[in-house]
Amino acid sequence: MNQDLVFFTCVNILLGWSVYVVLLSGSLSFAQGAFMALGCYAAGLFTTKMGLPLIPALALAGLITAGIAAVLGFPALRVKGVYLILVTLGITICVRIALENLELLGGVGGFGGMAGANVYLALGIVAAVGVCLWFLSTSPLQLILDAVREDENVAAAVGINVTYIKVASFSAGALIAGIAGGLYGHYMNFVRPDSFDALISIYAVFFVILGGVNNFLGPVIGAIAMTVLPEYMRVLQEWRPTVFSALILAMLLFRPDGLLPLRLTTVK
Amino acid sequence: MYSLVAIGFTLILGVLDKLNFAHQEVFMLGGFAGVVIAPFASLWWSFPLAIALGGALGLLTEFVAFRRFKSQDAKIAASLSSLAIGLILVDAVQRHWGGEPVAVRSNEPFFTARFSIAGIELLYIQVFIFAVTLALMAALHFVIMHTGFGRRIRAVAESPDDATLHGINVRRVSQGVFVISSALAALTGLLLAQRTGYASSEIGLTFGLKALAIMAIGGIGDMRGAVLGGLAIGVLEALTYHFGLGRLGEMTVWAAMYAVLILRPAGLFSARGHLEQRA
Amino acid sequence: MGALLSAHGVTKSFGGIRALDGIDFALGEGEVLGIIGPNGAGKTALINTITGFYRADSGSIRLAGDEISGLPIHAISRRGIARTFQNIRIFKRLTVLENVLVAGKRAALNPIAALFRLRREKPALEAAANLLSAFGLEAKADWRAATLSYGEARRLEIARALYGGPQVLLLDEPAAGMNEAETERLVNDIRKARHRLRAVVLIEHDMSLIRALSTRLIAMDYGRKIAEGEPAAVLAHPQVQRAYLGEAA
Numbered sequence: 001m002n003q004d005l006v007f008f009t010c011v012n013i014l015l016g017w018s019v020y021v022v023l024l025s026g027s028l029s030f031a032q033g034a035f036m037a038l039g040c041y042a043a044g045l046f047t048t049k050m051g052l053p054l055i056p057a058l059a060l061a062g063l064i065t066a067g068i069a070a071v072l073g074f075p076a077l078r079v080k081g082v083y084l085i086l087v088t089l090g091i092t093i094c095v096r097i098a099l100e101n102l103e104l105l106g107g108v109g110g111f112g113g114m115a116g117a118n119v120y121l122a123l124g125i126v127a128a129v130g131v132c133l134w135f136l137s138t139s140p141l142q143l144i145l146d147a148v149r150e151d152e153n154v155a156a157a158v159g160i161n162v163t164y165i166k167v168a169s170f171s172a173g174a175l176i177a178g179i180a181g182g183l184y185g186h187y188m189n190f191v192r193p194d195s196f197d198a199l200i201s202i203y204a205v206f207f208v209i210l211g212g213v214n215n216f217l218g219p220v221i222g223a224i225a226m227t228v229l230p231e232y233m234r235v236l237q238e239w240r241p242t243v244f245s246a247l248i249l250a251m252l253l254f255r256p257d258g259l260l261p262l263r264l265t266t267v268k
Numbered sequence: 269m270y271s272l273v274a275i276g277f278t279l280i281l282g283v284l285d286k287l288n289f290a291h292q293e294v295f296m297l298g299g300f301a302g303v304v305i306a307p308f309a310s311l312w313w314s315f316p317l318a319i320a321l322g323g324a325l326g327l328l329t330e331f332v333a334f335r336r337f338k339s340q341d342a343k344i345a346a347s348l349s350s351l352a353i354g355l356i357l358v359d360a361v362q363r364h365w366g367g368e369p370v371a372v373r374s375n376e377p378f379f380t381a382r383f384s385i386a387g388i389e390l391l392y393i394q395v396f397i398f399a400v401t402l403a404l405m406a407a408l409h410f411v412i413m414h415t416g417f418g419r420r421i422r423a424v425a426e427s428p429d430d431a432t433l434h435g436i437n438v439r440r441v442s443q444g445v446f447v448i449s450s451a452l453a454a455l456t457g458l459l460l461a462q463r464t465g466y467a468s469s470e471i472g473l474t475f476g477l478k479a480l481a482i483m484a485i486g487g488i489g490d491m492r493g494a495v496l497g498g499l500a501i502g503v504l505e506a507l508t509y510h511f512g513l514g515r516l517g518e519m520t521v522w523a524a525m526y527a528v529l530i531l532r533p534a535g536l537f538s539a540r541g542h543l544e545q546r547a
Numbered sequence: 548m549g550a551l552l553s554a555h556g557v558t559k560s561f562g563g564i565r566a567l568d569g570i571d572f573a574l575g576e577g578e579v580l581g582i583i584g585p586n587g588a589g590k591t592a593l594i595n596t597i598t599g600f601y602r603a604d605s606g607s608i609r610l611a612g613d614e615i616s617g618l619p620i621h622a623i624s625r626r627g628i629a630r631t632f633q634n635i636r637i638f639k640r641l642t643v644l645e646n647v648l649v650a651g652k653r654a655a656l657n658p659i660a661a662l663f664r665l666r667r668e669k670p671a672l673e674a675a676a677n678l679l680s681a682f683g684l685e686a687k688a689d690w691r692a693a694t695l696s697y698g699e700a701r702r703l704e705i706a707r708a709l710y711g712g713p714q715v716l717l718l719d720e721p722a723a724g725m726n727e728a729e730t731e732r733l734v735n736d737i738r739k740a741r742h743r744l745r746a747v748v749l750i751e752h753d754m755s756l757i758r759a760l761s762t763r764l765i766a767m768d769y770g771r772k773i774a775e776g777e778p779a780a781v782l783a784h785p786q787v788q789r790a791y792l793g794e795a796a
Contacts, residue, residue, distance in 0.1 A: 140648070147638050147649045154636045156620035157598060158629075158650035159711055163619075 003119045007187055009227045010122035014180035015200070016207035016219030017129060022173035023213065024142075025166045026149035027077060030201040031069075031088035032177040034095035037196035039065045039178025040185035041099065047186065054121070058182040065178030066171040073170040077163070092201045099193040122183055129176060133216040145169065177204075206248050550575055550609075551746050552597070552628070552715050557606030557616075558770075559596055566592035568770035569606070574715065579737075579747045581761030581778065583754075585790050589770040590750045591633060594717050598630050599623040610715070627714035631704045631721060639693035643684055646692050646703055647675045650710040675710060681739060682706045698729045705740055714745045722753040734759045754782070766790065 015032055022029040043061035046052040052060070076087050136142055147155040148165050156162050185191050207226060212218020226244060550573035559567040566589045574580050582590050595601045597608055599620040608616040615623050629650075638646050651671055679685045682702040687695065695703060701721060708716055718737070722730050730753060737760055741747055751757050757764065757778060764781040766774040774784040781787060 140651070143641065143645055143649050146641055146645075150638050150640050151636060153600065153620070154632070154638070155649075157600075157624055158707065159621050159624040160649075161619075161621045 005231055007119050007122050009224055010126045011180050011184050012223035012227045013126055013220050014176055015204040016223040018173040018177035019204045019208045020219045022170050024145040025169040027084055029088045030085055031091040032204045033196045033201035034092040035065050035174040035177035036181035037095055039181035040191055043182030044185050058179050061182045062175045062179040066175040069171045069174030070167055073167045077166045089198055092198050096193045096197050137216055209248055209251055552610050554608045555606055558604045559592055559601055560604055565770050572765055574746050576745055578762045579760050581757045581764040582750045584767035588767040590767055591719055594719050629708035629713035630717040631708055631719055633719045635700045635704050637692045637700055637703050641692055642689050643692050643703055644688040647678055647707050647710045650707050678706045678710055702736055709740055709743055716744050717748045719750050722756050
């Protein structure tokens with residue numbers, strides 16, 4: 001398997017996870033493209049303009065992205081379900097436009113000069129995040145998230161600070177997406193605002209839908225399937241959007257919880 | 269001519285209130301498709317074609333996306349399905365015509381003629397569009413308010429469960445709504461393409477989604493709101509461009525939507541809220 | 548004030564409808580306060596307002612002297628007010644045990660800490676298990692809550708409400724949809740619950756429950772209190788009888 005493929009799979013896994021983390025608290029976010037962009041540009045700024053080494057830059061970029069997400073998310077998360085999809089899509093589009101207009105970051109032309117990411121770093125990050133998620137899924141916090149996801153009002157009635165949880169998970173998702181973005185930028189050396197458009201957000205959601213909504217391995221499967229398989233089947237590659245969309249359609253109709261729908265119970 | 273943007277899309281969106289965001293891409297692309305097919309015949313033929321195509325697509329989407337009914341989750345699944353369909357359509361179009369805008373050639377003088385009134389140059393077609401949209405709006409209003417079918421639509425919009433209890437075939441109504449709105453969308457897309465002279469596969473994402481935002485701003489299910497919303501946005505956008513903020517104008521809609529959804533989740537003009545806040 | 552939970556002049560309107568029209572009441576230590584009234588009288592609205600689901604338009608609500616009106620739902624809950632819902636709302640996707648655990652105060656207070664707890668704390672688990680036993684649900688601890696029968700689900704809801712160690716429990720028509728045997732069992736369960744609490748508010752239509760449990764009774768109609776006092780006296784009150792269209796037996 002060639003390195004590029006592994007790398008992109010890693011990035012996609014991270015993106016899928018970033019959607020998953022937000023979904024844990026019941027919100028479906030289409031804003032991951034935006035956060036990926038923010039993370040990428042932030043990290044890029046840190047490394048090129050301020051000379052920070054890559055890993056701290058990534059971490060910092062992630063945190064900043066999470067912070068922005070918290071600010072945006074606090075009011076945004078008051079809307080539910082379908083409307084949230086609209087709002088998050090809107091965020092993605094706005095961010096892209098904002099980036100296109102900021103000459104400081106290269107505007108439409110793009111932003112370059114980032115380097116230093118490689119496959120091993122990507123794999124490492126995936127492993128690290130994976131461990132965290134595994135940890136999460138057996139912790140009491142998972143229980144709280146499930147409660148919030150299932151019935152916000154009742155969750156509040158038993159004392160859970162629903163808003164805090166939702167914003168926190170939104171930020172966490174943004175954190176992961178931001179780091180993914182930073183990784184991506186430093187591997188590709190050069191990015192443009194339209195590398196991070198609504199389509200990325202949509203695909204990220206598709207990974208999760210395909211692979212499994214209820215546990216953290218689902219997005220992995222979805223991401224791998226949608227990234228790796230096309231390499232081996234030219235048909236898929238050429239018809240990618242159509243095939244994926246059709247696949248997702250099938251999933252939604254027949255197995256809306258994804259290929260791996262199990263929920264890991266927390267108390268055993 | 270933001271009236272086009274405003275009125276054209278509100279038509280689609282006002283009627284769609286039933287499923288609350290079923291699909292949008294489909295619509296816009298329906299319009300696109302209708303347009304590009306035109307070169308084979310006089311441009312006038314593209315109208316019925318667009319309408320038919322739109323209607324068919326609407327029916328298809330309804331069938332695929334409407335499998336499940338009421339719960340919140342299901343609505344999201346339905347919307348996502350429609351999103352998937354939308355993507356398929358975009359891809360299909362791009363595959364055939366490429367990603368660049370395609371010119372819509374017209375051999376009818378009507379579509380390119382201009383005239384002047386009080387020193388302002390107008391295209392015949394702009395007036396035509398305006399007239400058409402007004403007519404459509406009036407027709408829709410009439411249908412919804414004064415016919416049996418319209419009443420059924422309103423009943424279902426209020427509550428699908430109650431409607432069924434009253435013997436209304438909800439499925440039929442929803443199919444009807446989808447067909448009408450899709451056909452309208454196709455028509456609008458066609459008009460837009462003729463106005464600008466180009467059809468573009470990107471349009472669904474840029475234009476179409478904005479329409480959604482306008483719908484959210486104006487209030488879901490309220491035609492008046494959608495129209496006013498569209499006009500308001502049109503004006504806002506024009507102002508933004510005017511003040512030299514250039515491309516940031518694109519953001520106006522989304523930023524406005526963000527603000528409105530947060531401050532007044534029911535939209536600016538909607539009489540009934542769609543939120544659940546009860547225990 | 549002396550009262551554990553009290554409301555003064557609480558009003559709440561929706562559009563043109565006054566759900567609550569200047570309600571006053573006080574709940575004392577050890578009481579089981581019954582609230583009756585025809586549908587639409589505002590009983591559930593009252594609970595919703597007390598627990599923070601609605602925000603009162605005016606008036607004040609105090610818990611042990613502290614103003615709680617206007618606080619967010621979870622804050623009110625953490626102060627020691629627990630409730631059940633008219634249409635039983637348990638977390639169907641969680642197991643029975645998890646339903647109870649999720650109401651744990653510690654976890655709720657600090658999600659970050661909750662994240663890092665590797666194993667559930669034994670005392671918490673034990674307390675939850677005990678609670679389940681008290682309500683006869685220990686055998687189904689690991690079953691998904693969706694599989695419970697109606698009566699079991701109701702008991703789970705009560706158990707969950709009790710897990711956080713609340714001071715006051717608000718029960719919204721707990722006997723709705725139950726037959727005689729289940730209702731009798733419910734009476735016992737509520738008596739059991741009462742021992743773990745400082746006071747209970749019981750909204751009900753089922754008069755046998757009201758008579759068996761309430762130490763004091765309030766009757767509501769049109770968002771207002773129309774009678775208050777000893778259960779027998781209130782039930783015999785002419786206005787109350789009229790409100791129920793002579794149904795009060």
